[in-house]
Amino acid sequence: MIGIYGGTFDPVHHGHLRTAFEVFEALNLSELRFMPCGDIPAHRNRTVATAQQRLAMIELAIRENLGGYPIRTDAREVLRSGPSYMIDSLQSLRKESGGDRPLCLIVGQDAFSGFTSWQRWEQIFDYAHIIVMTRARAVLTMNEALAARVQSTSTDLPADLRSQAAGLVYFIPVIQIDISASRIRKLAGAGRGICFLTPKPVIDFIDQQRIYR
Template sequence: MGKRVGILGGTFNPPHLGHLIIANEVLFQLGLDEVRFMPAGTPPHKQLKGDTTSEQRKEMVLKAIEGHTGFVLEPIELQKEGPSYTYETVQLLVEREPDEEFHFIIGGDMIEYLPKWHKIEELSQLIQFVGVNRPGYKAESPYKVKMVEIPQIEISSTLIRDRIASGGTVTYLVPERVSDYIREEKLYGKG
């Protein structure tokens, strides 16, 4: 049997402490070997906000997870052209690493949308969904979702981008290395 791997996908625009807390809680509560942070290429349902490139988002993830032995970058979606569907990405991962047991981490807000996901039936056969609680959302789904209770930290990438654009503080919201990188690269409208 291979490793038990968590996959945390997102635009990570920018990555913040909420992402790190989710990954760490799932890693330890489910006894996984690692959690991979998988920055989205071009998500089919979301226009990327801000002026960041895929390369900059990748760099921010690397800076955010630096020093955590259980966290790894998974660049598979950044290497693909065109829109990325989770099913196609997971298929590639399973073909590349057939022995690994993949746990796909989703927020409580996404659980109710699972029936609308592209090729959800096939996808649910390939991976174990892991849901993390979000206030105000029911964790009910016709698909098998393993729930993990996490401390509620209401931080969003939108909040951070808005703070930076208006000259506000993001101290303790993003890792210091990420904050430094945002400043150096003059991202999100303030340098």
């Protein structure tokens, strides 16, 4: 199974790395790919760092913290021209991986709550399972359409994810480190230290590029 962890990663931080590793380990994924979005659609908040900078920071973070594991970046959204939509990425990845290999799209609880606002959200289930990282004591809110989909497709057995290529929803509790990319940007912009929030090579890159100043 291939895990796909999408997001802006502006910047990537230890919260991303820890949750990615937990999902990788719990589901025994053969591979996990961080897939930073490229050209942000107009309805979403724009990033501060460029797509290439965000990709570079993820590569530095993986090299520092997850070296030796089959965890890497996937640059297809950065390289694609036009708005960045996950459905397009999953379609191209499905063509590469074949029709039988399970793909697992990894999303956070908050992102999943708004899943029906994603471009062609229902078609995403044709190409991947949805792995939802949940937080302790946090309430998951869903509209009627999403709740109906979860009711008909959710499983609590990892083996089910391996038995078919796509279409299931799986909830996995993960340790949530209280770090946010917006907080890192604010601290860096104010000239304050961001050590222990993101790997040292990422901090050095942010300082060298003066990304959030």
